[in-house]
Amino acid sequence: MKRVVCLGTLTLAGVVAMASAHEARQERAPLFLKTVAENVYMLGNDPAGEGMRGGGNTAIFVGSSGVTLVDTKIFGYGQDILAKVEELTDKPIVRIINTHTHYDHSGGNVEFADTVDFVVHENTLAQMSRATCESVTNCGAFKGDDAKYLPKTTFSDRTSLGSGADQIDLYYFGRGHTDGDTFVVFRNARTVHTGDMFARKGLPFLDVPNGNGSALEFGETLKKAVAGIPNVDMVIPGHNDLPYVWNDLVLYSGFYNDLVDKAKAGQAAGRSVDQFVGSYSVPSQYADFAAEPDRLQAAVQYLFDGK
Numbered sequence: 051m052k053r054v055v056c057l058g059t060l061t062l063a064g065v066v067a068m069a070s071a072h073e074a075r076q077e078r079a080p081l082f083l084k085t086v087a088e089n090v091y092m093l094g095n096d097p098a099g100e101g102m103r104g105g106g107n108t109a110i111f112v113g114s115s116g117v118t119l120v121d122t123k124i125f126g127y128g129q130d131i132l133a134k135v136e137e138l139t140d141k142p143i144v145r146i147i148n149t150h151t152h153y154d155h156s157g158g159n160v161e162f163a164d165t166v167d168f169v170v171h172e173n174t175l176a177q178m179s180r181a182t183c184e185s186v187t188n189c190g191a192f193k194g195d196d197a198k199y200l201p202k203t204t205f206s207d208r209t210s211l212g213s214g215a216d217q218i219d220l221y222y223f224g225r226g227h228t229d230g231d232t233f234v235v236f237r238n239a240r241t242v243h244t245g246d247m248f249a250r251k252g253l254p255f256l257d258v259p260n261g262n263g264s265a266l267e268f269g270e271t272l273k274k275a276v277a278g279i280p281n282v283d284m285v286i287p288g289h290n291d292l293p294y295v296w297n298d299l300v301l302y303s304g305f306y307n308d309l310v311d312k313a314k315a316g317q318a319a320g321r322s323v324d325q326f327v328g329s330y331s332v333p334s335q336y337a338d339f340a341a342e343p344d345r346l347q348a349a350v351q352y353l354f355d356g357k
């Protein structure tokens with residue numbers, strides 16, 4: 051019963067959003083600032099609301115000579131992010147890292163000064179630079195005069211920005227939600243922004259068709275992140291309204307990879323996607339993780355298709 055009520059609310063919200071799309075910039079959802087660690091803040095959505103609201107969570111890192119942002123929400127929210135930063139510090143925003151290309155994580159980029167150092171994984175730059183665009187990949191935002199906002203700093207596997215207490219480590223472990231998902235670690239604050247490789251405690255949206263994501267590799271990428279990122283306590287997730295802790299990421303990898311293993315076994319035993327989906331239930335050790343029916347169906351179909 052509860053789910054029916056939620057779906058009804060979401061549908062209504064979707065209709066209202068479409069009817070008043072041109073008013074979106076005036077009527078923005080309120081944002082919610084949470085201190086995560088020393089000099090690291092999570093700017094998310096007000097937990098009183100639901101749905102997409104401002105988009106993904108933004109990390110604000112106040113370094114010794116300037117501010118680094120991770121992700122800039124939906125177009126229109128850049129000014130709200132800037133206002134929150136100005137409440138925290140007089141220092142300028144010097145760097146913006148996007149965890150991936152999606153419109154709800156990079157939409158606000160073009161609202162900042164083009165002198166900011168924009169940083170992404172090389173595959174995300176390729177997504178942002180594509181000639182043909184779907185709205186989800188947001189490459190339409192970087193055309194014409196706004197091509198100046200295309201990131202000039204990229205990396206392939208691992209890189210570090212800044213030094214000492216300012217050091218930020220960027221990790222790429224392979225395809226997953228898209229083909230360019232970066233894990234951003236604020237080393238001194240022992241905090242990671244996972245982007246949508248860990249959006250919330252539920253099955254992921256897998257952008258296989260547009261973002262070259264992979265349901266199969268999503269699990270391997272999570273395993274590599276858990277094994278390869280040292281000394282982290284706090285997690286800023288892609289979308290959850292509150293931060294998580296490191297063990298939540300460890301459990302998320304276990305939850306997702308359990309599904310992968312079971313789907314592979316089910317397929318090997320000759321079962322159909324629908325048979326497998328109908329028999330799956332979340333294991334008790336991952337009881338606070340959700341397997342929403344549409345996400346489960348999509349993930350299992352991709353896994354059976356070897357995508």
Ligand SMILES: [Zn+2]
Nearest residue numbers: 150152227246
């Ligand atoms: Zn995304």
